[in-house]
Amino acid sequence: DTAVSQTPKYLVTQMGNDKSIKCEQNLGHDTMYWYKQDSKKFLKIMFSYNNKELIINETVPNRFSPKSPDKAHLNLHINSLELGDSAVYFCASSQGQGAYHNQPQHFGDGTRLSIL
């Protein structure tokens, strides 16, 4: 039933490890996003894909690599995890294609990543 679902909900791992977060949406949307929410609750966009094509890539370390196998999925792989990567990562999706669509974004419940 969940429109935008992320797995896992919680991820606790050690510094230096590589981990992935998965996201799936069943809304038939064309665009998907990854946002990072830090400990102060500040939200910032990281990436956006439209129909499997990367359209937003903010200033994010290249240890973060998004992958979109199809338009319903956008996964986030993180290499060599650092303490500063601890945050909540949100996936979102929206209808509409192209650079100037303004459709509302619907968010998943987030993945809480803690680096030990």
Add this chain to the structure above:
Amino acid sequence: GEDVEQSLFLSVREGDSSVINCTYTDSSSTYLYWYKQEPGAGLQLLTYIFSNMDMKQDQRLTVLLNKKDKHLSLRIADTQTGDSAIYFCAEIFSGGYNKLIFGAGTRLAVHP
């Protein structure tokens, strides 16, 4: 520039109205949004307003937009304890790609 500002805290008594304020900088922004985040949960889209509107009402929620002052507000009538959450204001970056620029969030605490 891209900047959205909100006051960080608001405390209201149950049954009163809450007004959460937001200012934004991008005058070309076409849509402005309000999202709600309950503790440990994701972001729930509450409502949004198109920039050519002054007001939008949806049950207990009223959104007011003053485009001249770049000021957006969310009024919650008859505030309930279940309304306690963080409320985020967000604007669409006018440069395209449906990029949301979020404020820091306003923590609403509702007390008896």
